[in-house]
Amino acid sequence: MKDRNTSRADRHGLWLDLAMVVLMIAAFGWLAFGPGFAFATSGIGALLAFPFAIGALYARRMYTADDYPLTGCLIIPVALLVAILAVVWLGGFEGLICIAMILPLWIVGGAGGAFAVYLLRYTAGDGDADSGGARLNSVGLALAPFAIIWAEMTAPAPWEDRIVSRSIDIDAPPSEIWPYLVEIPDIAENEGRRTFTHDLLGVARPREARLVHRAGLLVRKARWGRDIRFEEIVTKVVPGRSIAWLFAFPDDSIQRYTDRHIAPDGPILKLVGGGYDLHPREDGSTRVVLSTHYRMRSRLGWYLGWWGERTLGDIEENVLAIIRDRSGNVTDRRS
Structure with a gap:
């Protein structure tokens, strides 16, 4: 019974993290291409915090795996972010110059988020990735970039x-x-x-x-x-x-x-x-x-x-x- 409950919790946690990633990408797309939000895509929230959260959410999922390789922890979220930018460019939603400007920061942010969670796991030891506190962390990670974006829009940088x-x-x-x-x-x-x-x-x-x-x-x-x-x-x-x-x-x-x-x-x-x-x-x-x-x-x-x-x-x-x-x-x- 315990194994069944654990398996069910694992599935629920996986779907929650996947839902957070999908909602983040959809919300970011609305900010990036919706009317009146041009300023939202030029600051720390969009260019660093967003990929950081994506990388961290992926690395959190790796908690449930017996093997937790550092290379996979870093490469896969970065590949996901690169794939997102490739789809945006190939779909004609963004020019190559903007993609080139965003890509280095997204690579650093995505790898940084994954590495931060990896270090936390390494220092803290095994933990339940699907506990109530961990699920709350997933929601917090997903909301953090948009909180930063809102703060930057409320108090924009000086010219x-x-x-x-x-x-x-x-x-x-x-x-x-x-x-x-x-x-x-x-x-x-x-x-x-x-x-x-x-x-x-x-x-x-x-x-x-x-x-x-x-x-x-x-x-x-x-x-x-x-x-x-x-x-x-x-x-x-x-x-x-x-x-x-x-x-x-x-x-x-x-x-x-x-x-x-x-x-x-x-x-x-x-x-x-x-x-x-x-x-x-x-x-x-x-x-x-x-x-x-x-x-x-x-x-x-x-x-x-x-x-x-x-x-x-x-x-x-x-x-x-x-x-x-x-x-x-x-x-x-x-x-």
């Missing part, structure tokens, strides 16, 4: 201002380079340089930037790939020396064709402005500096800031390479 700059030395005077800072028409697909952001993460490459006059303003109208459009409202022009602008986004083409959670004027990220500066050098060459100013807020600013530096830096280096090649040899730029 941080960041500037990403890249430079290139071009063997030409400022007068030959300046026209390509003002506008660059008909950019071929093979212009520029190979980058991690464009070639691996799939961010579209620039196709043109044209200067137009509108309502007394100078506006650089940019098009990237076939579908992405945005504008740069020129705020300062010193011919042959510098040009600066503020970004404007007349539609949602950036998030629609890149990643829905990377809105350039949203609750997490705001692309503010940018500009070029030309610095003549004594040897007759010119140093061109391209800068981008953006604002972001997240409890994980140190991590997301690294991605901002990497992706925006790649984009700037590609644009500077196009300017260099056109300034040096316009006729051969399509070869």
Whole structure:
């Protein structure tokens, strides 16, 4: 009779943990893709606590096994989290750039949750994974990430201002380079340089930037790939020396064709402005500096800031390479 009761408790505990995992994934999906919850997916709760809880719930299930290998404890929950992200990407729900940003944190969180429970079992010895207290722990683990997400939404992180700059030395005077800072028409697909952001993460490459006059303003109208459009409202022009602008986004083409959670004027990220500066050098060459100013807020600013530096830096280096090649040899730029 005792064995039968134990077996029944094991099954009840297993189904409870499975139900907690399913409910967590469903609730997280609602937060990630539901209306008005964009900010919920950028903090500690979503990026670390959620995978930690998934890993811990799986490791808790391993209590009932006679053999409790550390490798299985770590690998299986991580594989589950990777599979979730793969389904999200293959289903077209998320762009590759967002998946790449989430994946390292989810691996660390999932493995960390499983390892924490493993250590608790190792130090505390055998225990009943399906006792009343253990079942309460399952519910607590499932609710903890959403409690953290709610706290982060209630008291959001402050905005941080960041500037990403890249430079290139071009063997030409400022007068030959300046026209390509003002506008660059008909950019071929093979212009520029190979980058991690464009070639691996799939961010579209620039196709043109044209200067137009509108309502007394100078506006650089940019098009990237076939579908992405945005504008740069020129705020300062010193011919042959510098040009600066503020970004404007007349539609949602950036998030629609890149990643829905990377809105350039949203609750997490705001692309503010940018500009070029030309610095003549004594040897007759010119140093061109391209800068981008953006604002972001997240409890994980140190991590997301690294991605901002990497992706925006790649984009700037590609644009500077196009300017260099056109300034040096316009006729051969399509070869």
